[in-house]
Amino acid sequence: MVKLYDFELSGSCYKIRLLASFLGLKYEAVQVDFVNKEHKTEKYTALNPFGEIPIFEDGDLRLRDAQAIMVYLASKYDRSNMWYPNTPEAMGRINQWLSTGGGEVMNAAGARLVKILNYPLDLEKLQAGANRVFKILDDHLANREWLELGHPTIGDIACFPYTALAGEGGIDLKPYPNVLAWIERIKQLPGFIAMPGI
Amino acid sequence: MVKLYDFELSGSCYKIRLLASFLGLKYEAVQVDFVNKEHKTEKYTALNPFGEIPIFEDGDLRLRDAQAIMVYLASKYDRSNMWYPNTPEAMGRINQWLSTGGGEVMNAAGARLVKILNYPLDLEKLQAGANRVFKILDDHLANREWLELGHPTIGDIACFPYTALAGEGGIDLKPYPNVLAWIERIKQLPGFIAMPGI
Numbered sequence: 001m002v003k004l005y006d007f008e009l010s011g012s013c014y015k016i017r018l019l020a021s022f023l024g025l026k027y028e029a030v031q032v033d034f035v036n037k038e039h040k041t042e043k044y045t046a047l048n049p050f051g052e053i054p055i056f057e058d059g060d061l062r063l064r065d066a067q068a069i070m071v072y073l074a075s076k077y078d079r080s081n082m083w084y085p086n087t088p089e090a091m092g093r094i095n096q097w098l099s100t101g102g103g104e105v106m107n108a109a110g111a112r113l114v115k116i117l118n119y120p121l122d123l124e125k126l127q128a129g130a131n132r133v134f135k136i137l138d139d140h141l142a143n144r145e146w147l148e149l150g151h152p153t154i155g156d157i158a159c160f161p162y163t164a165l166a167g168e169g170g171i172d173l174k175p176y177p178n179v180l181a182w183i184e185r186i187k188q189l190p191g192f193i194a195m196p197g198i
Numbered sequence: 199m200v201k202l203y204d205f206e207l208s209g210s211c212y213k214i215r216l217l218a219s220f221l222g223l224k225y226e227a228v229q230v231d232f233v234n235k236e237h238k239t240e241k242y243t244a245l246n247p248f249g250e251i252p253i254f255e256d257g258d259l260r261l262r263d264a265q266a267i268m269v270y271l272a273s274k275y276d277r278s279n280m281w282y283p284n285t286p287e288a289m290g291r292i293n294q295w296l297s298t299g300g301g302e303v304m305n306a307a308g309a310r311l312v313k314i315l316n317y318p319l320d321l322e323k324l325q326a327g328a329n330r331v332f333k334i335l336d337d338h339l340a341n342r343e344w345l346e347l348g349h350p351t352i353g354d355i356a357c358f359p360y361t362a363l364a365g366e367g368g369i370d371l372k373p374y375p376n377v378l379a380w381i382e383r384i385k386q387l388p389g390f391i392a393m394p395g396i
Contacts, residue, residue: 049334050302063290065297072290086284092261092270098293099263099300104248136247 002027005047005055007034009116011109011161012066013054014195015101019070019157022191023077035117067098070154083154093148094155101158104133108162111169127171134163134176141178145185152189160186164198200225203245203253205232207314209307209359210264211252212393213299217268217355220389221275233315265296268352281352291346292353299356302331306360309367325369332361332374339376343383350387358384362396 004020006013006029020027032038032053040051048055048064055062056069058076063069074084084094107129113119114126137159140147147155164183166173173180186192202218204211204227218225230236230251238249246253246262253260254267256274261267272282282292305327311317312324335357338345345353362381364371371378384390 049337050298061287061290063294065294067297068290068293071293072286075286075289088270088274089259091273092259092266095266095269095293095296096261096263098297099265100248102297103300139247 001059003030003057004028005030005032005039005044005053007032007039007053009196010034010053011112011165011195012052014161014198015066015157016054016056016069016073017195018160018193019073019083019154021193022083022152022189023073024191025073025077065102067102067154067158070157071098074154082151083157085149085153090149090153094153097147097153097155098158100133101155101160101162104129104136105159105162107133108166108169108171111171112162112165113169115169123170127169130166130169130171134166134171134173134179137163137182138176138178141182145182152186156182156186161195161198168197199257201228201255202226203228203230203237203242203251205230205237205251207394208232208251209310209363209393210250212359212396213264213355214252214254214267214271215393216358216391217271217281217352219391220281220350220387221271222389223271223275263300265300265352265356268355269296272352280349281355283347283351288347288351292351295345295351295353296356298331299353299358299360302327302334303357303360305331306364306367306369309369310360310363311367313367321368325367328364328367328369332364332369332371332377335361335380336374336376339380343380350384354380354384359393359396366395 004016004027038044039053045051047062050064054066054069055064063072071084107126110121111123111126111130114121114123146152163179202214202225236242237251243249245260248262252264252267253262261270269282305324308319309321309324309328312319312321344350361377
């Protein structure tokens with residue numbers, strides 16, 4: 001049985017819910033009380049010493065990190081071989097955006113945590129970092145519909161949630177029209193599901 | 199022809215040099231003047247808008263991000279299928295440590311930039327973040343020789359350089375004996391090459 005340790009308002013958990021929906025994969029969801037930091041308790045650090053969610057289980061296999069979980073899910077359950085195509089070039093290209101989605105785009109996630117949960121982080125610095133990566137995304141999408149390969153991949157999913165949620169971190173996406181159009185394209189994909197704020 | 203935009207003292211560039219050496223892959227190295235921020239000039243941001251090295255080229259394919267480049271190189275040139283084995287479970291497991299190597303371990307890289315190039319970053323916070331991940335690594339390696347799969351993978355390479363260079367960021371690895379033993383195991387691998395500080 002496939003199991004996801006999940007929190008509805010987490011954009012990182014949403015990446016897994018969204019990919020599972022695109023793949024038509026059913027799973028058991030375990031709700032984690034993120035607001036009260038249940039993911040930092042011993043019960044959860046035993047599952048993931050980094051104290052983060054999502055955590056994912058498929059039989060005896062347990063994985064942490066939304067990007068790693070997507071690599072597994074797409075490689076295992078995507079019969080179309082579209083989301084993480086099994087060629088060196090496709091995997092290399094997509095991994096660039098897995099790094100960006102788990103890296104620079106998380107500036108926007110941090111800004112959102114300041115705004116909605118009062119995390120003691122440097123809001124201005126986070127917003128500036130988010131704006132830098134949104135500009136790069138906007139330029140990259142000027143002559144492309146998708147981040148790589150001409151079709152949706154887990155690279156798009158890795159960057160999507162915290163970009164689409166940027167407004168909740170006080171970041172305006174109006175200067176990035178190509179990003180806004182890309183967000184709309186993702187929302188139109190068959191099997192798309194929303195989360196609060198998107 | 200395979201080309202690497204390289205800087206000798208960059209642990210991220212060293213990941214690529216090290217994997218190429220393990221794979222027996224020849225490449226052309228282009229030296230980038232990192233100290234004088236040549237990677238932030240227009241010439242280089244045209245190759246990688248994130249303004250970072252390594253940048254990698256194989257014919258018409260250009261890739262940024264050390265982790266993504268390693269996924270490509272191992273998938274394309276590793277005839278042993280050891281460094282990034284082509285199964286969903288192996289790729290998922292390894293991608294966890296690609297995220298860690300490009301993420302939490304970079305705290306140690308930041309601390310090193312403060313110490314050796316006077317970057318205006320929060321040294322104490324970076325050292326604390328590095329110590330947190332080194333403790334996790336040490337616990338993980340308590341009953342393992344390698345991070346995943348019982349043999350070396352690009353997950354190990356992703357985490358290795360900035361862990362081995364931690365001392366240059368003022369971080370003592372003595373509290374992490376399993377990490378120190380793992381560093382020694384990597385140094386003993388056939389084809390291992392060093393970099394200054396390692």
